[in-house]
Amino acid sequence: MTKEGNIDKMKMVIAIVHDHDAQNLLEALNRDGFQVTKLASTGGFLREGNTTFLIGTDEDNLQELKEIIKENCRTRKKTIAPMSPVANTMESYYTFPMEVQIGGATVFVINVQEFVKM
Numbered sequence: 424m425t426k427e428g429n430i431d432k433m434k435m436v437i438a439i440v441h442d443h444d445a446q447n448l449l450e451a452l453n454r455d456g457f458q459v460t461k462l463a464s465t466g467g468f469l470r471e472g473n474t475t476f477l478i479g480t481d482e483d484n485l486q487e488l489k490e491i492i493k494e495n496c497r498t499r500k501k502t503i504a505p506m507s508p509v510a511n512t513m514e515s516y517y518t519f520p521m522e523v524q525i526g527g528a529t530v531f532v533i534n535v536q537e538f539v540k541m
Contacts, residue, residue: 432482433535436489437475439464440496440528445474448495452478455491479535489530496528 440448445461452459460477480488 430535430538433538434480434482434485435533435535436478436480436485437531437533438478438492438496438528439473439475439530440492442472442474444496444528445476448474448476448492451491451495452476452488455487457484457488457491479538485532492528492530498527 462475
């Protein structure tokens with residue numbers, strides 16, 4: 424099944440997910456017929472690996488796409504050790520272990536003005 428449609432209703436979905444969730448999400452998207460471009464990226468605060476997915480879809484399939492992302496990208500808690508100012512810049516320096524939430528997904532939905540496949 425292909426997820427192509429009317430350009431007037433076309434959306435570009437940018438989903439940034441934790442590397443831990445990326446493979447399961449990719450498999451689920453492919454299984455349901457979504458065409459995906461996968462990019463390696465790095466988070467700013469923890470400097471851990473993320474994966475950014477670029478997904479073009481018709482507006483009619485947008486809710487299904489968001490449900491697939493939600494089902495495959497879980498949040499979890501992680502305790503991170505203190506970092507020394509030598510290993511890091513002063514802006515993000517901390518001296519005690521911290522519990523942070525990781526995982527989940529950050530999703531942007533953008534209207535597509537033009538779509539060309541060459």
